Amino acid sequence: MSIRLFVFNVLFLIGGISYSQEMADSSKGKMRVYTQSSAAVIYVGELKVKYGEIIELDTGQYVITAWAPKRKKVRELVRVGNKYTKTVRIKMPLTKEYKHYRNKKALYEVKKTTLRYGPMTAFIFYAANEMSVISKSNENADQFLTLANEQKSKAENSFWPSDIEANRKGFAISKLSYENEIEKVNDGWQKIYAGLAATIVVNYFTWRLSKKLKRPNYDEKPQLTKLFIGPDMQSRTTQLTIGFNF
């Protein structure tokens, strides 16, 4: 009887130990955290984790805290289930201050670029337009010159008086048209030179003005920066870690 009782007790003890071990193993879960910014500092409770890294945790509720430069600090409550890998994706909106800075910086860049290159760009567009007119007038002038020379030759060599008269008139008209086109070409160049001179003067001042513009700054204090001392749970060793989160 006592032997039976002993055997029973031994069996019960072995069963109890193995059950408690199994229970202890089964109360673990896994978790990984993805944040909108991969450069975020992430804490699961007091444990610092890396972006997308799988960590093993006891089952239960955890507060995930994440922060990244330019983004709001985010907290999220997550439950880790038994033998379950939880993937948490956290949205991290930009801070109001950063959005404001971003708009100011864009405005600064636009102002700076406009002051530096605006006058010359405007002049280039103007000059390109004038040059297309000049080019067209040049073509017309060449055509009228050819025509005038032909008509001159005919007027001076025609036999029939009516031909002579017609070619004389033609020559006079072609010459006049040629001279008008020449005038347009030279006027166009004069406008371009005047525009260039004006642009250089204006651009000199706007460039200097652009140097006086103040570039907006953006400063922020890291929100999850702190000195920590504790066990390194990620490497599953018993070593103690002393670190500083930036």
Add this chain to the structure above:
Amino acid sequence: MTKYILGMCWLFVLFSCKKENELNDVFLSNSPYENPSNPYITVVKGEQINCNIVAINIRINEENFPDTLNYTHVYIETPIGGPVITKKKRDIFLNARCDFNNEFVLSLYNKDLQLNSAEVVYFFKTNP
């Protein structure tokens, strides 16, 4: 900045050019056929047929105009009536005013193109 502006100036100087007026001193000279020194037509003989009709013989001076000239007729304006357009060179009968110094204007004529050459004037005084 300075390099940028100088670069722009250099580009414009490089590509710009003032256009010269090539016809500034070009003027027309007269065609040698407009007022020929030697006439194209010469009246070699003029004869009064009666008080109102004159007969003329003409010669075409072909050496005075280009070989390529394609005249078809001789055109003669008379003081009375319409013009006479003829291919004849002899015995060309023309209307005239009686007892008057008649003016006949002769020219070479291209009937297809209706073109007249420089004119030759011939006077003939008719007697009653």
